[in-house]
Amino acid sequence: MYFEQINKNTWRCIADGPRHPVTGKRKQISRRGKTKTEAKKRVEEAIEKIKGSVDYSEKITYQEFMEEWLKLYRLKGNKETTVKHREYCLSLMGNHLGKLKIAELTSKQLQDTLNMLFDKGTAYYTLRGIKNALDMLFKYALETGLIESNPTTPLFVPKEKSKLVDEIKDETAKLYLEPWELKKFLELADAHRNVLYRTMIYVIAFTGMRPGEALALKLKDVDLKNKKIHITKTVYAKGSLRGDFELTPPKTKNAIRTIDIDDIVIEKIQYLLDYKEQKDWISSEYLFGDVDGIPPTIKILNQHIRRLGQKTGIEKQFRTYILRHTHISLLAEAGVDLQFIMGRVGHKNSKTTTQIYLHVTEGMRENAAQKMHTKFTELLSKNKEK
Template identity: 30%
Template sequence: MAYIHKRSNGKWAYTVSCGIEPLTKKPKQITKSSFATKKEATSAARKVEAEVENGTFLKETKMTFESFAKDWIKVYAQNTKISSVRARSKEMKHFISVWGPYPLKKVSKQIYQKRIMELSEKYSRNYVSGIHACCRMIFNHAVELGLIKINPTENTHLPKYQVKVEEIESKKEKIKFLEKEELAQFLRITDSNGLDMDSLIFTTLAYTGLRIGELLALKWTDFDEEKGSLRVTKTLYNPNNNIKGYELLTPKTSGSIRTIRIDERLVKMLKRHAIKQKEIKFQKGPLYVDNQFIFARDDGHPQLRKVIETRLKRLLKKADIDKNITPHSFRHTHTSLLIEAGVGVKEMQQRLGHTDINTTMNIYAHMTANMEEKASHQFSKLMKDLL
């Protein structure tokens, strides 16, 4: 039976007995105050008694959102790549900045939906979807630990983004790649004007479709000269472009682990590079940190992505190519050349390391659409010249 009493401040309170605490062997009680009337306190006490009797009572935590979120990210990090942990930590901050000192149990569905609406006004739907997924995991963990009763993120509706006609018409193509003639021009300039390893790096990217992290993680044990292949088993993670602050992680997906056949030209380039690298090792002696990286700096550490991006801009300017090309653009360039060469979608999926065939199909559809548009323009130009 609940004990209902009036406090000195004029508010009503209840105390409900919950049996004996297993560890301390002492009586366990639940007390709550601040009720305006005795009737309200009695009603609330009856609900608690019913939950205790049914075994469904849960005493929610007083822990703040920030405190619990930081505990959760530590657990999440135990079985997740550091790159994913870094992304989740950034997403988490969108809620900590607003609810930091707020009790975890006080975050209601209404409060959560309001925050999602605010974020959707600032960021893309895809990014907000990632933020939502992060917070859903945080609250799911709290429910699993018995710290809160309800996950406030459940059944939350992400706002629909209505694209205007003007936006569609003015929207630039997201996938950037070099046309066959542009690639040939770029590689010629790279051969004649490139700095150390530039020609090998950009030729490898264009001829294999490797992700930049996969390329930088390649070691000499991944290169099979006789078979003419490169084995992809890892990716280099170095978000701060620190010479020594890198990590080797498993590839993006399970399908990313693959063996890529390469042509004779690239095999010869790699063999020449191996000879040159041995000379550098001999010259540097103990100063060379030999971790067997193919694309190593003169000190043995893997080349920095930032350096490659800077050199790429320099070479694009020299080649007079006015496109926003990044190292990843060579992956799309490789895809477009595979399509033009008549390579099947399944073979493309395996070569590019896509676990999901839909990823390959989406890129394939985009690339073929670009080619169809190019063909239409070429036909139109031909007819104008004739007429």
């Protein structure tokens, strides 16, 4: 172990780290500090972290190291959907940096790549996911002694300037259907020849559950007598083929919940169950099992919703989530408390849910103000007559 003074306020300590478990070679560990003592302490801490861990070659590329890290990340018991999300986010960076040595990547290279993805229109939440995944990836590189400092520390997520309130309102209005739009959509759904998709549309619109939660429902989860549905799982699609899925825990702990259901939903579900029995469909433990007892894919459900939406002539993006958002808007219009709505749709906090809630309730306040003005005007008119 030896020391060198970099400048007046910085010392570097260098020491031999543990031997590589295969080659037997030692790797020098270097750390900086404001004093000799601090630099020495950081080196000792780094060596302790490396002991027993995998020692990677300094020539390992971003792509190779990313693949190694993902294997370990999966082994920690993370949900497959989470692993796939991390992989997707890191791959977006890998498309541009994959062949470069990870030990030589700089903060500027990483930030420039983030900025480039932003310029190409990558969504803010995706960029934020990339930043989070990079933090974890390079933290592991630091812990294994591959790098001396974490280049992700100064990174930031680029985002657009705040928009005018009117623009935000217009965008929020596109997220859900107005009551008259929902009525028009459901009239077309009622005419849909496939009773399975017809029922799913009603269940999602009148419960606000996520499409994956709906498809994962089993008969035992539905209590028609007590008018309740127990949501404890979701569908994770391994591929695009029907039946190629597994059941996983919901998105968050708050997503595990029991919700009350309306008589309209009960009627639709009961009709589906009776229809299955009459048509002699294969017995299935899944509520939305088809003629072969297998739930459809979210992709196919989206296609049905999109086709019905096109027939309405309403210029909004029709997919499963517009029904979930519509449910939120209906509860807000009914005067239901925001926290109750959050609990019903399985959110602890959600920017989208809050955004829709405030948009709807603001419209209600405007209506109330107009009604008050009319009432006060009427009152003043009567006083003048007297």
